[in-house]
Amino acid sequence: MSAAPPHDPTLPAERSDGDASAAADPLRRRVLDASLVVVERDGVAGLSIRAVARAAGVSHQAPYKHFENREEILATLVAEGFDGLADALEGAATAGDGVARLGAAGRAYVQWAVAHPGSYRLLFRPDLVSATHPEVQRAGGRALDVLRTVVAAMVDDGVLYGDYAEPVLVLAWSTVHGLASLLIDGPLPLRGGALDADALIADVPARLAAGIAARGWTTG
Amino acid sequence: MSAAPPHDPTLPAERSDGDASAAADPLRRRVLDASLVVVERDGVAGLSIRAVARAAGVSHQAPYKHFENREEILATLVAEGFDGLADALEGAATAGDGVARLGAAGRAYVQWAVAHPGSYRLLFRPDLVSATHPEVQRAGGRALDVLRTVVAAMVDDGVLYGDYAEPVLVLAWSTVHGLASLLIDGPLPLRGGALDADALIADVPARLAAGIAARGWTTG
DNA sequence: GAGAGGGGGTTGACAGTGTCTACCTCGCCA
DNA sequence: TGGCGAGGTAGACACTGTCAACCCCCTCTC
Numbered sequence: 158m159s160a161a162p163p164h165d166p167t168l169p170a171e172r173s174d175g176d177a178s179a180a181a182d183p184l185r186r187r188v189l190d191a192s193l194v195v196v197e198r199d200g201v202a203g204l205s206i207r208a209v210a211r212a213a214g215v216s217h218q219a220p221y222k223h224f225e226n227r228e229e230i231l232a233t234l235v236a237e238g239f240d241g242l243a244d245a246l247e248g249a250a251t252a253g254d255g256v257a258r259l260g261a262a263g264r265a266y267v268q269w270a271v272a273h274p275g276s277y278r279l280l281f282r283p284d285l286v287s288a289t290h291p292e293v294q295r296a297g298g299r300a301l302d303v304l305r306t307v308v309a310a311m312v313d314d315g316v317l318y319g320d321y322a323e324p325v326l327v328l329a330w331s332t333v334h335g336l337a338s339l340l341i342d343g344p345l346p347l348r349g350g351a352l353d354a355d356a357l358i359a360d361v362p363a364r365l366a367a368g369i370a371a372r373g374w375t376t377g
Numbered sequence: 378m379s380a381a382p383p384h385d386p387t388l389p390a391e392r393s394d395g396d397a398s399a400a401a402d403p404l405r406r407r408v409l410d411a412s413l414v415v416v417e418r419d420g421v422a423g424l425s426i427r428a429v430a431r432a433a434g435v436s437h438q439a440p441y442k443h444f445e446n447r448e449e450i451l452a453t454l455v456a457e458g459f460d461g462l463a464d465a466l467e468g469a470a471t472a473g474d475g476v477a478r479l480g481a482a483g484r485a486y487v488q489w490a491v492a493h494p495g496s497y498r499l500l501f502r503p504d505l506v507s508a509t510h511p512e513v514q515r516a517g518g519r520a521l522d523v524l525r526t527v528v529a530a531m532v533d534d535g536v537l538y539g540d541y542a543e544p545v546l547v548l549a550w551s552t553v554h555g556l557a558s559l560l561i562d563g564p565l566p567l568r569g570g571a572l573d574a575d576a577l578i579a580d581v582p583a584r585l586a587a588g589i590a591a592r593g594w595t596t597g
Numbered sequence: 598g599a600g601a602g603g604g605g606g607t608t609g610a611c612a613g614t615g616t617c618t619a620c621c622t623c624g625c626c627a
Numbered sequence: 628t629g630g631c632g633a634g635g636t637a638g639a640c641a642c643t644g645t646c647a648a649c650c651c652c653c654t655c656t657c
């Protein structure tokens with residue numbers, strides 16, 4: 158991980174010049190970028206408003222001029238996270254038939270999660286960010302729609318009966334979310350053993366797609 | 378373990394009698410039970426040591442006489458949670474061939490998680506409880522071993538090639554963990570729509586088991 | 598029986614947190 | 628020129644986890 162930030166939010170430090178870009182890059186953006194730096198560096202537990210303010214080089218109250226409260230900051234991060242995830246899925250699920258696209262999308266999903274563990278963890282933390290927040294709903298729905306489109310392609314391909322599209326969507330999402338979650342946070346001895354994360358990321362989505370396409374899913 | 382049920386913990390209030398069971402039910406147990414009550418009622422966010430102490434009717438420092446720090450309390454809860462989950466899995470995966478047992482275990486897994494959302498969330502929170510805690514490792518490994526045994530039965534049945542046992546274990550665990558996680562915390566519009574949680578809990582593990590058993594998993 | 602020791606409880610204090618409130622300081626516009 | 632609001636500041640409050648000091652009472656030893 159090291160210095161490589163998620164959306165490459167490098168901490169802008171203090172801008173020495175007070176040029177026009179200061180207006181185009183107001184503290185709101187600085188706060189969000191600093192939040193990403195902090196959450197990837199110190200984890201969700203270290204993501205306090207005051208730590209973010211310190212990282213952004215402002216007083217502990219400055220963020221409140223741009224966000225109503227802590228949750229609104231986190232909700233914005235979550236929305237941007239889902240957008241980044243959706244972008245990754247869209248970029249991956251472009252070529253081939255439905256099965257191939259599902260495998261590719263699943264791989265991209267887990268890869269994105271593992272590459273941005275701090276952000277990814279934030280996506281599924283309703284205790285921190287209400288699931289009903291409009292921006293979270295929008296961005297999350299966008300990511301889900303990519304998977305939905307891929308599953309729909311499998312229905313079009315005839316490898317999946319239409320009535321199973323939504324349950325299979327849940328199965329697919331569950332699998333990639335579960336794998337990502339276990340790879341990032343898994344308390345059990347998965348790693349270090351015979352299992353290799355890269356192999357799992359490549360393998361599990363492909364096998365999931367193949368398994369879904371196998372007989373049994375078109376009839377019942 | 379004794380009189381206090383690990384799940385369905387009702388707050389014992391103040392014992393009016395100072396009988397012998399007071400020695401068998403010391404504050405340590407009361408703190409854990411109060412923690413479960415608090416986490417199921419107020420979520421992980423509300424699970425502070427002081428809130429637990431208040432719920433147990435003691436001073437804010439009393440818990441520290443039985444646990445080194447907050448993490449040790451939470452680690453104990455996590456270990457008990459994994460034990461409860463393992464019990465549920467063991468109780469479910471008893472009858473039928475490997476495929477049937479995998480479906481039953483998967484169903485039991487998700488049912489347990491949905492029945493104990495506060496506890497379940499705690500199981501995958503390494504920011505709160507270190508994954509390397511010995512008791513967490515033991516209990517978590519126990520739960521995983523139940524699934525491992527079931528997958529091994531599928532290998533014995535000949536529906537799964539032995540080399541795939543461990544990846545399929547990950548797939549199965551990912552799926553049930555992902556489904557449980559999404560049902561509990563999913564920020565996206567899964568519920569309220571055409572999807573019914575009970576149906577998913579019954580359906581997804583069964584389809585997962587059937588999908589694994591389908592052709593493609595025995596050869597590669 | 599006397600007294601030492603300690604297990605298990607208490608209160609007090611500290612730094613850290615989110616957030617409310619009040620204040621200051623600009624640039625802008627009438 | 629003067630008002631005003633956007634966007635920054637510091638201070639204060641209640642809350643948190645945890646360290647330290649204290650105190651009560653049971654038990655063991657002499």
